[in-house]
Amino acid sequence: MSNNIREYMAHVSRHLFKVLDIAGASEYVRNTRQQCELVGDVLASLTYGIEEGDVAIYTFGSMSEGTTTPGMNSDTDTMMCFQLYPVFETKADVTFEDMNTKYGKKYGDNDYTYFLMLNDGETPIGFCKLEIILGIVMEPTNPNFSLHVCMDINGRCVITNSCMVDAMDQDERNGPAATTYKRPGFTDLDYIPSFRCAKWPSVAEEFLTRKRKYGFPSTDMAADFASFGIFFVPTGHSDSLEKHLQWRLSFSLQERKIMLNLNPTQFKCYILLKMIKEDFVKAAVPGKSLTSYQCKTSIFWSIEKTHPSIWVESNLVACLVKCLHLLKIWIRNGFVPNFFMPPVSIWKGSKAICKMVTCIIDSILKDPIEYLLSLKCDRVGSLLRRSLETCIEVGQKRQEETEKSDNYFREAKRTLHLSVHRLHYSFSSDTSHMCVGLLHHVSSDDDIDSCIVNHRGLISFLRNTTKMSKLMFQPLNYVQQASECVLPFLLTSYGSQLASKSLLQPNAGTHEQAMAHLKTGQHSGYL
Structure with missing residues (x-):
């Protein structure tokens, strides 16, 4: 790459960085979204824990990460973790000291009902079955779901993955989620029921031990990851005969921890990947293809493999290109490695879809700046074009063009201010409701x-x-x-x-x- 091209990309990067602030990806808006959602999680967990039994609430995805803009209309992913039934990897791990402390009980280990992770030749990596071990003491039941016990192919008593989602009110089933509010004018709300294991699973041990040249994630952060444990969400492998009995391992708490600690350039790079996905891939490829989660995975791997000094404002376009290159290689090969369990692929598209998405990304890589100038989401492309035009000397611009450009920026800022106002209003209203x-x-x-x-x-x-x-x-x-x-x-x-x-x-x-x-x-x- 010549110095002229490198300097021009840096020039565009700096303007793009400021344009994304106006479009709703500023640090203020990001932090406000995170605060509203995560404080709301704590309040919701208090309410559900008291009124509905032992249920913890977690908001994951774009809303809690702050990785959305007014024009994206992102889904809200809310995980409901039913903690009354803990999950253990092996019988040697079974202990109920925390449960006794939490609930003030003095039962023995044989009194509780719990689940064991069951992995066999029928279960693909990244999934497991949950074998139920019944306790002597009858635990209080939650009216939101009932456990459906079934015999697996080896004669073990396991619970089906439909037992919780089917009991919830919903408009449709979307993977492990029950989707509600599926109507015009509302953000889609995905409720994902789950169970939790407090211990980091041995199948993902490589993540904790692999050497990282550039220290991402940091040693302290990785230690936190282990203490978070993992969730089990109700969905099985699509090609498995026992998919109705399988539960997918989910590292949602760890993913959210990383996203909350991204620097502004990394954060904006992910925003751009999502916009590209919406405007150029989703609009041209039928059905499900490139997902936000795959874009997020490319950010994680790219940060781990590059020096921290690369992720600065003037390199925003270059960082975006790096992530797109990585996605292109993965999708061309039909394998997108999970960040926490690399042997597991998170790509689900067919060979035809692979070819279509690869061609689109290849076209973008040939002229990334032209595609950025064509982004429709939150009018980023038009705002960037007008921002770059202001660099021309005033004498070379007509007065009416300057006024038109100023009006365009004012309208974008007005849209953002209204969005932030609604965010604050919704938070105040929800908080008051939960306090009542x-x-x-x-x-x-x-x-x-x-x-x-x-x-x-x-x-x-x-x-x-x-x-x-x-x-x-x-x-x-x-x-x-x-x-x-x-x-x-x-x-x-x-x-x-x-x-x-x-x-x-x-x-x-x-x-x-x-x-x-x-x-x-x-x-x-x-x-």
């Missing part, structure tokens, strides 16, 4: 002393944000923000309960406590 649900729960008992005890217990739990973070496997900073959202409502409600008791029982000595909690709650900025 929590208040209703702790105040549902007619006995005022019971209400006070319920309030005190929940307030104590919310103040121990470190424990909450470990139990929910959510980032500590988002757990702290969620706690700050809810505590004022609980404190004022708790103060009201104490004040009521002081009126009913004047000698109870609760008046001063009531006033203190009311003042603490009312002085918060969240009320």
Whole structure:
């Protein structure tokens, strides 16, 4: 590559970087989306955990990562993890110390119902069956699903992967998800039921031990990955005779951790890959072909294989080209390696689809800047063209063209501001709704002393944000923000309960406590 071409790509990269900010991929919007979704996860987990049983809520994909823009209309992927039934890889791993601590029980290991990962010759790598081991003690059931037990080909008692999705209200089945809100004007909402194993699986041991020349992911991050464990989502291998009994291993928490730590150039590169997928691949190739997850995988592998100094603003186009080159090679060979389990391919397209997608990517690589100038998503192509035109000396431009360009940028900024406003409004509305649900729960008992005890217990739990973070496997900073959202409502409600008791029982000595909690709650900025 000549110096002139390299300098021109750097010039376009800097303009493209700023254009993406206007289109909705700025660090402010990215962080706002992440905060709204991840704080909402913590609040939703609290609500579901109290009202529906032991269910943890996780939002994955574009919304929680902040890797979307107003024009993408991305899906919301919400995982509902049913934690009452833990998964273990082997019987040697079985222990219920955490369960006893969490639920305050003192049962023996034989009392709990749990699942064992079952891998045999009938199960492809990346999938497993879940053998059910019934406990003596009858656990409380969740009305959202029931376990369907079936005998596999080897005579083992396993649970079917349809037992949870089929029990949920949905418009359609989409892989492991039950898709709802499938109608005009709404973002598609995918509910993905799951179970969880607290231990990193041995089948993915290579990820933790492989040598990384450029230190990505970092040693500390990889250590966190191991502590997250993995999920099991209800979908089997499409070519397997026992696909209705298989569960796919999911590393969603690890993926989200990486995405939350991408630098601005890496983040914008992924945004561009998704836009290219939507505008040039999806529009030309029928059915399912290139996916956002495959684009994300190309980012992960590219970062691992390149020096960190490459991922800077002036190299945005060059980094995009590198990822597209990698995707082209993979898809041409019909094999896209999973980042956490490289022997597993995440490509599902036919040979005909491979050829079509490869041809499209090859065309883009021949003239990437021209294709970037043609992007329709969020008007990025037009904004980039106008941004580059402003570099021409003012004397060479007509006044009307300058005004037209300025109007175009103002309209793009207005669209973004409206989108951010809706984001803040939705977060405030959802937070208020969940706070009302929590208040209703702790105040549902007619006995005022019971209400006070319920309030005190929940307030104590919310103040121990470190424990909450470990139990929910959510980032500590988002757990702290969620706690700050809810505590004022609980404190004022708790103060009201104490004040009521002081009126009913004047000698109870609760008046001063009531006033203190009311003042603490009312002085918060969240009320």
